[in-house]
Amino acid sequence: MNTKEISQIFKGPLDKILGLVGDELNQSLSNRILEYQVEEYKRNFWSKTILHRSTPKSLNEFYEPLYLIQGQGSTRIPTKSAKNLLKNRNYITLIGNAGSGKSTIIKYLLTNCFKERYKIPIKVELRYLNEYEGRLSDYIYKEIFQFQKLGLTNTIIDRMLGSKEFIFFLDGYDEISSKIKEGTTKDIDSFVKKFPNNKYVLTSRPHTHIETLPLFENFYVSELKEEEIASFVKKQIPSQENELADKIIEAVNKKENESYREFLSNPLLLSMFILTFQSYSDVPQKRSDFYDQVFDTLYSIHDSVSKLAFVREKMCGLSKEQFEEVLQLFSFLSFFEEKFIFPNNYLTDKLDLIKSKKNNLKFDNTKIINDLQIAIGILNKEGIDYTFPHRSLQEYFAASYISKLDDINKKEVYRKILSSILDGHKILRSSREHFYLLLSELDQKKVIEYILLPFLEKYESVNYLDKLDHEEILSEYVNINLVYTAFSYILNSNDIRLITNEIEFEFHERIEMKKQELNLNTEELFEEKYEFHREQIVKVITESKVKSFLKSFIPKMIIEGKNLEQYLKDQHSSDTDIIDMIR
Structure with missing residues (x-):
């Protein structure tokens, strides 16, 4: 789309906004807003993916429309229309696991606003706040409106934002650093309250406390259905490669792969399977196996999923194993520092640190960065910063590094991990469930020995409750x-999981009952008294439901701890027997 087309699309909303700022600024602001919208449209309509790493593809070429589920419901809600999705609601959260397609939904909804002539879309990638010295509102005012010259003063920006003509896409709540998450959560709440008539879409992985934002309705990204998997595959493969697409769909539908098909209902894992299919035609039994195969494929064959893919020359002189070691070390350091975008100086500083600690790794920083970006395609460049094609790759390499540590270092890392989990309700950390899943697959015995048994052994009875x-x-x-x-x-x-769902359902039900009891018809009126009533309701539910649940569940935990302990003993005993067989 060009400026002229976008000018026609947004004529209505623009006229309303510009009518608030005075004639002398109309033309200047109008031009800047239109230019900004053209760039935003291009940036979101054209994308690189793990399957299309060299040349950006349009959303129309590869996007399989995804669906949402609200709360405990089973009805799937389409995401084809921003206007329909936000009809009769101003604030929604899109919650989904790693690779479920949250960010791609945002790109689709944003570009859909242009097609439907619906609102003026503004996208904020929340991970950029981690390095920003200021609050969310400062970022929106200074880095979007003032930097892009969409508004010249805070007064003008306030008038514009008060016009209810904007839709804000706040992407990646789970990528906000724990250092600023509590403050940013309050900032989101304050910004929404200040400009309540705009539309807001916020995305996150689950278990980040996003579900408790009082004004937002929670929607969960639905998995791909069988027919959607087939459609997804065909959209990723070039039209001249129909035979390859058919073979992939046939492999997905094999009876022996049925138990692992849930992996392939995740768009990212399905993309990985497509990427690696010509080398590995069986569905992996573990998620970690997907990532292992992806790196192997990216290292060996880069540029395309088609038969015409070719190997790019590596410049830095490292072996495949050394590349993997560098990625593991870098991912471990950056993951626990909660860094998900890497400015060039951060990347080079960490590479220098790795070389100083590992004498076997000798390379030129510029050459290895070029290899990781161009020859292998495991790093993307976004403007002046670098990122992984998907954050879960960083999690995989970090977990892989830990799994290969010696026992002394591993025990210390796991002690810190358990401590960080138990502090999780005090510190709002970025979501790590997917990392823990990968770690459990890669190093199950040591996770049991150094994390789970120390935790479970603390529980001896229920009397203390x-x-x-x-x-x-x-x-x-x-x-x-x-x-x-x-x-x-x-x-x-x-x-x-069951009791958590019950508690959440009862909590929201009691909140709604309290609203009706107090005859408060708007969210804004209830918000003033929300904290007091929330505390009272939490107390009632804790005493009526949570305590009784713990009394029935802790005995099961004690049994589970004994079973895990016995499992480790059995594994050790069987290994000892096998070792004794050799002379």
């Missing part, structure tokens, strides 16, 4: 919930 007040009981529940959610690959977390 009677001595706790409701806040202490809630804290116990939160700790147990955090550990069981983090390591659901190993622990049986079904009961935890």
Whole structure:
């Protein structure tokens, strides 16, 4: 789309906004807003993906429309229309697991605003706040409106934002650093309250406390259905490669792959399977196997999923194993520093650190960055910064590094991880559930030995619960919930999931009842009294439901701890027997 086309699309909203700022500024602001919208449209309509790393593809070429589910419902809500999705609602959260397609939905909805002539879209990638010295509102005012010259003063910007003609896409709440997450959460709430008539769409992985934002309705990204998987595959493969697409769909539908098909209902994992298909035609049994195969494929064959793919020459002189070691070290350091975008100086500083600590790794920084970006395609360049094609690749390499540590260092890392999980309700960390899942797959025995058993062994009976007040009981529940959610690959977390859903449902039901009881018809009126009533409702639910649940669940935890301990003993015993067989 060009400026003229976008001018026609946004004529209505623009006239309303510019009518608020005075004739002398109309033409200047109009031109800048239109130019900004042209750039935003291009930036979101054209994308590189893990399958299309060299040349940007239009959304129309590869996007398979995704669906949402609200709360406990089963009805799938389409995301084809921003106007329909936000009809009768101003604030929604899109919650989805790693690779579920949240950011791509945002790109689609943003470009859809142009097609539907709906609002003026503004996109904020929240991860950029991690390096920004200021608050969310400062970022929107200074880095978007003033830097882009969409508004010249705060007064003019306030008038524009008060016009209800904007839709804000706030992408990646889970990527906000724990250092600023609490403050940013309050900033989001304050900004929305200040300009309540605009539309807001906020995305995140689950378990980041985003679900508790009082004004927002929660929607969850639905998995791909069988027919959508087939459609997705065909959209990723060039039209001249129909035979390859058919073979991939046939492999997905094989009866022996049925138990692993849930992996392939995730758009990212399905993309990985397509990428690696010509080298690995079977569906991996573990998520970590997907990532291992992806790196192997990217290293060996780059540029395309077609038969015409070719190997690019590497410049820095490292072997495949050394490349992987560098990625593991860099990912470990950056992941625990909660860095998801890498300015050039950060990247080179970490590469220098790696070389200083690992004498076997000798390389030129410029050459290895070029290899990672061009020859392998495991780093993307966005403006002047670098990122992984998907954040989950960083999580995989970080988990892989830990899994290969010696026992002494591994024990210390796992001690820190357990401590950070139990502090999770005090510090709003970026979501790490996917990282823990990968770690559990890669290093199951040591996760049990150094994380789960030390945690479970603290629970010997339920008698202590009677001595706790409701806040202490809630804290116990939160700790147990955090550990069981983090390591659901190993622990049986079904009961935890069920009770969490029940608690959330009862909480929201009681909130709605309280609104009706107080005869408060608007969110704004209720918001003034929200904290008081929230605390009262939490206390009632804790005493009526949470305590009784813990009394029934902790005995199961004690049994599970004994079973895991026995599992490790059995594994050790069987290994000893096998070793004794050799002379």
